[in-house]
């Protein structure tokens with residue numbers, strides 16, 4: 293249960309009694325003030341649900357570093373930093389299409405446009421989030437170009453056990469300032485700070501070295517030899533893109549050999565062990581390659597600089613559904629619908645769960661991955677928080693797409709699905725393989 297607080301860092305239980313008159317100022321004086329850090333999908337979801345409970349919450353204050361909503365889904369051609377020297381947040385690349393169908397990916401209360409195919413180019417997801425922000429009246433509550441610098445708990449001396457939160461921000465209309473809130477939703481994302489594995493001799497590498505955070509499009513690698521390190525979603529998807537421009541790809545990873553069909557330009561190799569003095573890349577089995585490019589698709593660090601080192605965030609989940617469920621649970625806690633155990637009991641439960649998982653062989657770096665555990669977790673949160681759990685059809689279609697992706701990584705996006713009911717989905721027609729220039733809106737059949 294403690295996992296619910298991966299994104300809600302500050303709360304206290306407060307029972308509401310609106311009896312004794314409904315004078316607006318009295319009600320307002322009892323309303324909780326909530327801050328939201330970030331206006332990506334999670335932050336917008338938090339803001340929407342806060343706004344929908346106006347009897348118990350004041351309108352949220354949403355802090356957003358950039359000048360627009362969407363976070364990850366804001367494609368930025370540049371790499372490195374913006375003109376104002378702020379690091380580029382999004383790891384989006386030009387041809388990316390969603391790896392979940394829109395029927396699973398959507399917020400359950402806000403479907404995508406029914407005319408769209410199931411697997412969407414990133415532009416459509418951004419458009420969806422912009423519509424969400426407009427439709428629910430969130431945009432006026434966002435302080436754009438405002439960076440949260442510090443989030444700090446303050447213990448109230450007069451009220452035992454009560455904690456409020458000071459949020460210090462910079463930029464925007466107000467410059468540096470500190471505001472106080474009853475709770476803070478941390479929605480700043482965790483796919484921006486590249487994880488760079490320590491590879492002995494890496495400084496000897498003489499070719500182009502980059503992380504997938506800075507990868508934008510395959511054309512600049514046409515015909516080149518590329519070692520892609522890591523076979524997560526980025527490593528696999530980018531390898532397939534590179535094969536499409538006749539790059540010779542060595543997909544180096546520590547998983548059991550991938551058995552599904554890969555393009556002939558993609559060969560597999562075990563992980564990189566070191567870079568030799570002459571710049572050659574050596575693999576753990578002793579094999580050697582001399583690639584022109586070393587592309588690290590090695591994932592991201594959980595990084596929350598404004599929290600003084602705390603690490604939050606669950607992985608391998610169905611993101612928008614996860615936000616939708618966690619946010620409602622967190623608000624139920626704040627509303628007093630759910631009573632939490634003491635912090636000591638929650639810490640103890642986390643410790644026991646970590647120990648159990650490690651005893652079962654889960655690597656420490658994978659302890660925050662949920663995989664199939666996410667479905668039971670959502671049911672538990674919904675039951676405790678008294679809201680509607682995700683319908684069974686979401687899990688069923690998610691698992692079907694997972695299987696399709698494992699077996700046909702190059703083709704699974706050609707399928708279209710339709711939800712028939714809370715428990716049933718169907719496959720629509722199979723799309724011919726298409727080459728899409730999304731920038732210019734041109735599609736041609738291959």
Ligand SMILES: Cc1cc2nc3c(=O)[nH]c(=O)nc-3n(C[C@H](O)[C@H](O)[C@H](O)COP(=O)(O)OP(=O)(O)OC[C@H]3O[C@@H](n4cnc5c(N)ncnc54)[C@H](O)[C@@H]3O)c2cc1C
Nearest residue numbers: 330332333334356357363364390391439440480481483611
């Ligand atoms: C390459 C890639 C492809 C993906 N593909 C899919 C997919 O197909 N389907 C899917 O469901 N999910 C996908 N995801 C997962 C994706 O991260 C989630 O869908 C979702 O967008 C995450 O939303 P978020 O709000 O948690 O974070 P983000 O989208 O990262 O938003 C965080 C926001 O917080 C702001 N911010 C950060 N720090 C501060 C600060 N200090 N002060 C103020 N504001 C701050 C940022 O500017 C940003 O706007 C993908 C992720 C990546 C990296």
Ligand SMILES: NC(=O)c1ccc[n+]([C@@H]2O[C@H](COP(=O)([O-])OP(=O)(O)OC[C@H]3O[C@@H](n4cnc5c(N)ncnc54)[C@H](OP(=O)(O)O)[C@@H]3O)[C@@H](O)[C@H]2O)c1
Nearest residue numbers: 389390391489522523524525526529545546563589590591
């Ligand atoms: N829509 C899409 O098509 C799409 C495309 C790209 C990304 N995404 C999303 O973006 C998010 C991030 O994905 P990601 O692939 O960038 O990160 P990721 O899921 O964290 O995967 C990183 C991979 O790198 C491996 N790795 C790390 N260090 C390594 C090393 N030294 N040697 C070999 N392998 C190493 C990891 O192996 P271990 O597992 O052993 O740690 C892991 O498999 C995910 O949510 C993903 O779904 C979506």
